Amino acid sequence: MERLGMVYMVARWEEKAIAKAGEKRGVKVKLLHLPSLHLLIGEHVAELPQVVLQRSISHYAALSSTLVLESLGVRVVNTSTATAAANDKIWSAALLSRAGVAMPQTGVAWSMDAALRLAEKMGYPVVVKPSNGSWGRMVALADDEEDLRAILEHREYMPQPEMKVHMLQEYVAKPGRDIRVTVVGGRPVAGIYRYSEHWITNTARGGRAEPAPVEGELGEIAVRAVEAVGLEVAGVDVFEHPERGYLVNEVNPVPEFKNTVRVTGVDVAGEIVDYLIGILRK
């Protein structure tokens, strides 16, 4: 019986690399393809692995499947609480702040008027972010009150309740790049600079990448961020502020790492599988 498993929705490059890294180590990773899976909460199934890596691309599918697997006594990486916190940008920002991790100034307002007053207090430009989102989508930059009013009006007309909670963040004038650090089991295993002419620098949106050194301060702040949110496997997005140094922008509980591997040569999938094997042996 397989003792390691991976729960996922779409098998991307990363999921295939993780399955192959298991094979290379003589450990068969049981594939729990969510669209083919059903489970009863709390009713144990004999063939479930002891340790499961969560790789679902849908935030809600990831959280719900982690919760159900945990109810069956399965150890899931990342845990449900860490996944929920990381996927909610307000929740994770609150945890980062409490842990003293440097981050861009972030505010939350619960009406359009209050958001306009918050922006005045913070100073323009401000970034308007959805509290739950990926790949930089629905992130908007407001240079002035007119911009912000237009963005907020669009948000207020959207049906999702979270669109009525406005998260504003200080705009950090990055040096044409940001940094993605991949952390596994409390260690910063690889980092890349993501360059882009656009202020949104995700490589998923077409940015160029180069290796970034994770020794020293950069790796340390990434690990502190991951620990603050309770994650074990994570991608940490870091900005370089001209005066304040490294600022943690976000933590991601199901990180993609194809570009990180291509640019750095680090076997991230192998690092993840080794970490899971380590948990099994405990």
Place this chain on the structure above:
Amino acid sequence: MPVLKCPVCGGDVEVPDDVMPGELIDHDCGVTLEVVKKEDGTIELRPFEGVGEDWGE
């Protein structure tokens, strides 16, 4: 490489030997197909319906 039938156009679809359930294949007919493992352990293809919400990072 196993060859399966596209459920949309009926054409042949070459599937890699190391294929995994959940893998996506763009077929020549313009449809994105998802690899699904059946109860009997064999695989089939069905049109990919997406994940219905924001995903990735």
